[in-house]
Amino acid sequence: MKKILLVDDDKDLSESLANLFDPEKFNFSFLQDGTDVCRFVDEHKDIDLVMLDVNLPSLSGLEVLKQIKDRNDKLPIIVISGFVSTDDAMEAMREGAFEYLTKPFQIEKLIETVNKACGFSTSMKNPFSSSPAREESTEMVVDEIVGQSPEIVEIAKLIGQVAKSDAAVLIIGESGTGKELVARAVHRNSKRHANSFLSVNCAALPETLLESELFGHEKGAFTGAYFKRIGKFEQTDGGTLFLDEIADMSMLTQSKLLRVLQDKTFQRVGGTESLTADVRIVAATNKSLVQCMKEGSFRVDLFYRLKVVSIYIPPLRERRVDIPLLVNHFCKKFATQLNQPIRHVSKKALQMLTKYQWPGNVRELENNIQNALVMSKNDTLQPEDFPVFNEDKSKLQIDISSLKDDYTETFKRLIDPIMPKLIVNSPGQIFQFLEAAFERAVISSCLKHFDGNQVKTSETLGISRNTLRDRISRYEIY
Ligand SMILES: Nc1ncnc2c1ncn2[C@@H]1O[C@H](COP(=O)(O)OP(=O)(O)OP(=O)(O)O)[C@@H](O)[C@H]1O
Ligand SMILES: [Mg+2]
Numbered sequence: 001m002k003k004i005l006l007v008d009d010d011k012d013l014s015e016s017l018a019n020l021f022d023p024e025k026f027n028f029s030f031l032q033d034g035t036d037v038c039r040f041v042d043e044h045k046d047i048d049l050v051m052l053d054v055n056l057p058s059l060s061g062l063e064v065l066k067q068i069k070d071r072n073d074k075l076p077i078i079v080i081s082g083f084v085s086t087d088d089a090m091e092a093m094r095e096g097a098f099e100y101l102t103k104p105f106q107i108e109k110l111i112e113t114v115n116k117a118c119g120f121s122t123s124m125k126n127p128f129s130s131s132p133a134r135e136e137s138t139e140m141v142v143d144e145i146v147g148q149s150p151e152i153v154e155i156a157k158l159i160g161q162v163a164k165s166d167a168a169v170l171i172i173g174e175s176g177t178g179k180e181l182v183a184r185a186v187h188r189n190s191k192r193h194a195n196s197f198l199s200v201n202c203a204a205l206p207e208t209l210l211e212s213e214l215f216g217h218e219k220g221a222f223t224g225a226y227f228k229r230i231g232k233f234e235q236t237d238g239g240t241l242f243l244d245e246i247a248d249m250s251m252l253t254q255s256k257l258l259r260v261l262q263d264k265t266f267q268r269v270g271g272t273e274s275l276t277a278d279v280r281i282v283a284a285t286n287k288s289l290v291q292c293m294k295e296g297s298f299r300v301d302l303f304y305r306l307k308v309v310s311i312y313i314p315p316l317r318e319r320r321v322d323i324p325l326l327v328n329h330f331c332k333k334f335a336t337q338l339n340q341p342i343r344h345v346s347k348k349a350l351q352m353l354t355k356y357q358w359p360g361n362v363r364e365l366e367n368n369i370q371n372a373l374v375m376s377k378n379d380t381l382q383p384e385d386f387p388v389f390n391e392d393k394s395k396l397q398i399d400i401s402s403l404k405d406d407y408t409e410t411f412k413r414l415i416d417p418i419m420p421k422l423i424v425n426s427p428g429q430i431f432q433f434l435e436a437a438f439e440r441a442v443i444s445s446c447l448k449h450f451d452g453n454q455v456k457t458s459e460t461l462g463i464s465r466n467t468l469r470d471r472i473s474r475y476e477i478y
Contacts, residue, residue: 002118003046007031007064008053008080013103020107021114034059038067047075049098049117054081054088062091069096076117084148086156093160094189100157145178145185146329149319155182155311162309163189168261170246170306171284173313176363176424179284180244182311186282187240195239198232203248203428211253212269215260221270233266233277240280246306247287247298254299261305281306316358316365323354326362330369331381338373345369345381352383360424364388367420387420440475443468447477 002025008014009032018028029044031037034056041047050068054061065077076098081088084102092100098117101110145156159182162169169186171179180199187197200213208222216231232241243249249257260266261281265274283306292298316323327345335342345353358364368386376385383389415434422430442461450456458468471477 001025001027002048003027003029003044004049004051004114004118005029005031005037005040005044005047006051007034007037007056007061008051009033009055009057010053017105017110020111026114026118033057034061034064037064038071041068041071041075049076049078049114051078051080051114054079054085054092062088062095065092065095065097078113078117084153086145086147086152089153089156090145090160090163090185090189093157094163095160100153102153144329145181146325147319147322148325149321151314151319152322155313156185158309158311159185159189162186164191166190166280167308168280168306169282169308170289170310171282171313172289172310173284173286174315174361175286175427176361177313177315178362179286179313180242182313183240183242183282183284187242187280190240190280192239192280196236197240197242198236199242199244200232201244202253203245207250207253208269210249211256214253215256215266215268216271217269218271221268225270228268231268233260233279234275236279237277238279240282243281243283245285245287246283247285247289247292251297251299254302258299258302258305261302316361317356320354323365324350326365327353327369330366331373334370334373340373343373343379343381346383349381349383349386349389352389353386356388360421364421364424367424371420387417436475439471440477443471443475444477447472 004018004026006014006018006028007030008017011030011032014028014030018026018030021028029040031040034052035058037050037052041050052061052064056064061079061081065079068075068077073096077096078099078101079088079092079097081100081102089100099113101113145152147153163186169183171182173179183199184197187193200210202210205213211217212221212225212229212231214231214233216229216234217225219225219228243257256266260277260279264276264278266277267274289298289303289307293300293303316326327350331344332342334340353365353368360367368388369381371387372381372385376382378385422433426433443457446457446461447454450460454465454468454472458465461468
C-alpha cells in the first residue's frame with residue numbers, strides 16, 4: 001500500500017483525483033492548507049509521496065516544498081499548479097520536486113508520474129546534494145521566460161534541474177529563439193548566481209582576438225598587445241561563461257577550450273604561467289554541431305564535454321501557443337520602457353501574428369511589437385502596424401520624378417524598409433545577398449530593355465560579354 005498526502009484547497013478536485021487510483025494499492029490523505037503539512041509529514045514517517053498544489057490559502061506550495069525538503073530530502077514531491085508558470089516550474093525543480101504538473105491533468109501522465117514517484121520513494125536521492133542557504137535562492141530574480149507550450153515548460157524544468165550542478169549546458173536553437181535568455185536563467189538559478197555571468201560571441205572575433213578574449217594575453221603577445229589583459233575565464237572565476245555561436249570557434253581555439261574543460265588550466269596568450277579558473281560553461285549554437293563534426297570543423301571530444309546537458313529550444317512556429325503570451329508580454333514591457341499606457345493588439349492582428357512563420361523567432365516578434373508601439377498611433381494595434389505585414393508597397397514605390405542622379409538615396413529608400421527584416425533573417429550575409437540581388441536586377445532589366453540582346457546589354461552596362469554570360473548563368477536569368 002502506497003501512502004500519498006494530497007494538499008489542495010479544492011476538496012472536490014482532490015477526491016476525484018484520488019478516485020483515479022486503485023484504493024487497494026493507494027491510500028490518500030488530504031490537507032487543504034500548507035501550514036499543517038510539515039507536522040503531518042513528521043507524524044507519518046511512512047508516507048511515500050506528497051502532492052502539493054502551488055496555490056494554497058496561507059502558505060505557497062513552493063514554500064511548503066522547501067520546508068519538507070529541509071526535513072526529508074528523500075520524500076518525492078509532485079508540485080501541481082493551476083496554470084503554467086515557467087518560474088514556478090524552474091523553482092519547483094530547482095528545489096528538488098520530483099515533477100511539476102499543471103491542471104487540467106492529463107490523466108495518463110498523472111497516473112504514470114504517481115507510480116514512478118512511489119517507486120522512487122524508498123530509493124530516491126535528493127537530486128541536488130549540496131543545499132546552499134535557502135534564503136539566497138528565494139530572493140533570485142529570474143528573467144522571465146514567457147510561454148505555456150509543453151516545450152517551454154520542459155525547458156524551465158530542465159533549468160531548475162541543472163541549477164545545483166556545475167554541468168556544462170549546450171543550448172541549441174534557431175536565431176532569436178531565446179538561447180541567451182535560457183543561458184542567463186541557468187546562471188541565475190545556479191549557486192553561482194552571485195558571481196558574474198559573462199558572454200563571448202565566438203563568431204564575432206578572429207582567432208587570435210577570441211583567444212585573448214577567452215584566456216587573456218601577456219603584454220607583447222602579438223602586434224597591438226600593448227598591455228597585459230585578463231581574459232573572460234579569469235574574470236568569470238566562480239561564475240558562468242556563456243559561449244555564444246560556439247560552432248564558429250576555430251579548431252585551434254577549440255583544442256584550447258577543451259584543455260580548460262579537462263584540467264581547468266589555461267595560459268594567457270603569450271604567457272607561460274599556468275592559471276586555473278572555476279567556470280561553468282554554457283554554450284549556444286544555431287548550427288548543427290553534428291553536421292559540423294561530420295564536416296570536420298568541430299571536435300567530437302569537445303562536443304561531448306559541452307553537451308553534458310543539452311537544451312533544445314524549438315522555433316517559435318512550432319509552439320504557436322506561446323505567441324499570444326509573448327505578444328502580451330512585449331506590449332507590457334515596451335509600454336513601460338516607452339512610458340506609454342499599455343496598448344493591446346487587435347483580434348485580427350493577433351491572429352496574423354499567431355499564424356506567421358517568424359523565421360527570426362521571438363526576437364523578430366519582439367522587434368515587430370516594439371516597432372508597432374513606437375510608430376503607430378492606433379489605440380489597438382492593427383495588422384498594418386507591424387513591419388512583417390507591411391512590406392508597404394507605397395514605401396517601396398519610387399517617385400520617378402524625384403529621381404535625379406542620386407541613386408544612393410533611391411536605393412536607400414528601397415532598402416530602409418526591408419533592413420530590419422534582413423538584420424533578423426540574414427545576419428552576416430546581408431551584403432552578399434543584396435549585392436547578388438542588385439546584379440541580377442540590373443542585368444535582367446537591361447536585357448529586357450534590349451530584348452535579350454547580350455551585345456547591346458554588355459556594352460550599355462559597361463561590362464564584358466564574358467561577365468554578362470557568367471552572371472546570366474549564375475543567376476539563371478532568362
Ligand atoms: N520565451 C521568451 N520569453 C520572453 N522573452 C523571450 C523569450 N524568448 C526570447 N525572448 C526575447 O527575445 C529576444 C531574443 O532572445 P535571445 O537573445 O535570448 O535569443 P538567441 O537565441 O540568443 O538569439 P540569437 O541566435 O539571435 O543570438 C530577447 O530579447 C529575449 O529576451
Ligand atoms: Mg544570442
